[in-house]
């Protein structure tokens with residue numbers, strides 16, 4: 001197709017490279033298969049089914065593609081974890097549970113360009129020889145559920161799904177399974193339990209990957225929506241060409257969602273590592289709101305550790321010498337920010353300016369995690385409401401200085417002692433906020449509060465011991 | 470093996486809600502059974518249990534919530550026990566055990582929306598539709614207006630964070646909301662059949 005025009009006010013920034021989001025907000029583009037095919041859709045699939053499955057896995061490995069669901073695990077490598085000589089059916093699940101606060105990329109793919117995902121999925125299924133696949137979609141996407149269901153039946157009519165796909169002898173069925181509003185269903189083993197129709201408690205590891213034992217006890221590959229769309233890009237471009245763009249260790253494009261206190265929040269698709277956080281926030285997002293300055297950035301979804309904007313970080317020059325830098329100088333690939341103690345996760349950047357109270361932000365996150373804990377492990381189930389109580393108390397000015405340390409120690413004791421990575425996800429924000437903005441937390445506390453009861457029962461019991469002032 | 474319906478009813482007790490007049494009561498019809506079988510057929514042989522969530526969604530969409538009778542029926546369809554299905558129902562925040570209003574508003578109050586005023590908007594909507602925000606607690610996250618027309622729920626991230634504050638009315642998402650837009654939205658839905 002010729003020139004692409006975008007809806008008014010939705011045109012990409014010149015520094016963006018739109019591949020996955022090429023058709024998002026495009027004028028005259030709808031989710032129908034005709035529209036997709038006019039734009040070159042399903043051509044890559046034709047190429048793929050003519051290849052050997054193992055050759056596709058090789059191509060994806062060569063591309064260096066890494067998962068976009070948060071952990072950044074190499075996709076091609078994950079696919080090879082299916083046990084050798086496996087005789088059980090293989091399943092593939094697309095993780096469209098998108099519920100990490102700050103992340104909003106998969107939503108637009110499934111609403112506006114569902115066939116892109118389906119094509120990527122068919123290619124991935126063919127590569128791992130799965131004949132049954134599931135799109136696990138969060139319940140809060142009811143419109144997308146209709147759109148994707150329609151898209152699946154369109155694809156079937158065109159013989160891209162069903163029996164003997166494009167005459168290759170390969171069969172595949174894809175169904176849509178909807179969640180019911182639980183964040184923990186994004187965790188891959190919780191997700192699998194949710195599909196099995198039992199409570200979605202994450203499973204005990206090992207096995208570390210459901211590729212060994214997953215859905216119905218069979219090898220199961222779980223991949224994020226964006227990862228599967230990237231698989232299509234890999235096949236379209238060829239593994240080596242794909243690997244040539246962007247950061248060496250995390251090539252390709254990335255979709256970054258920016259929310260919070262910037263002039264132009266929204267989604268941006270960039271070549272991985274091609275810009276820094278500073279360029280993203282000042283050039284693409286137009287800088288802080290009038291009269292404000294940036295204070296803190298959460299670089300990769302709510303569970304990533306917060307970064308102070310005035311924090312001095314140590315960067316390394318090409319010659320090995322150390323230089324001083326700030327978060328604004330860190331390139332936006334998957335690994336750079338990890339060297340500074342945070343993570344780039346799912347690409348959701350949440351920005352806070354100097355008008356924000358950090359304890360209040362942490363209280364909000366604590367509420368999220370307290371609400372979403374599945375309740376299976378004691379540290380997580382009990383620790384999260386406790387942390388919420390502590391941060392609420394701090395925000396209300398009813399806490400003592402020791403409570404700040406207590407808050408951090410609760411987090412320290414959750415981390416690493418739980419069944420799933422939710423334990424880390426809920427502890428990291430607390431650890432980072434209370435360490436990096438300690439003064440702000442302490443400023444809200446008063447030593448005398450240590451003497452005061454926190455609930456009516458203790459108040460009654462200590463009636464004659466404490467004074468109200 | 471089936472548990473006593475009475476015991477299940479006690480476990481799954483639902484609060485009466487003024488919203489019930491807008492939804493037909495749960496009833497097993499041949500169409501419902503047929504649709505249920507279609508859902509079950511989507512999953513591999515012998516994996517009927519996987520259809521629990523789709524069946525729950527099907528019932529909830531039509532009847533507004535999951536009543537004890539529907540729990541028993543779903544268990545029957547999926548070759549499971551009511552107590553197992555009840556365990557699923559009680560796990561997910563998206564599954565309701567009492568009837569919402571005709572228009573169910575879900576307001577996101579997670580960090581990104583909170584940064585753009587989501588929490589204030591939640592309070593404002595509560596006031597507009599005559600619901601005491603104190604009625605929204607972790608135990609009862611949904612509150613229904615006395616005329617049954619509206620219900621409100623504070624929810625976590627709706628995955629549209631860059632365009633907050635976000636809210637949903639039944640199946641539709643509304644982004645970048647403010648008080649004026651909420652006023653218009655409520656006026657629009659008040660008159661909608």
Ligand SMILES: Cc1cc2nc3c(=O)[nH]c(=O)nc-3n(C[C@H](O)[C@H](O)[C@H](O)COP(=O)(O)O)c2cc1C
Nearest residue numbers: 067068069095097098099186187188223224227421
């Ligand atoms: C608590 C928790 C929540 C998660 N939520 C999501 C999610 O909403 N979407 C997603 O794609 N991955 C999520 N993940 C990551 C998945 O477990 C899994 O790593 C991912 O789907 C793998 O896909 P990828 O290799 O394509 O990234 C979550 C992980 C954890 C621990």
Ligand code: SF4
Nearest residue numbers: 374376377380418420
């Ligand atoms: S860490 Fe939390 S969310 Fe994960 S399994 Fe344990 S209790 Fe559940």
Ligand code: FES
Nearest residue numbers: 577582626627630
């Ligand atoms: S925080 Fe409200 S949509 Fe994500």
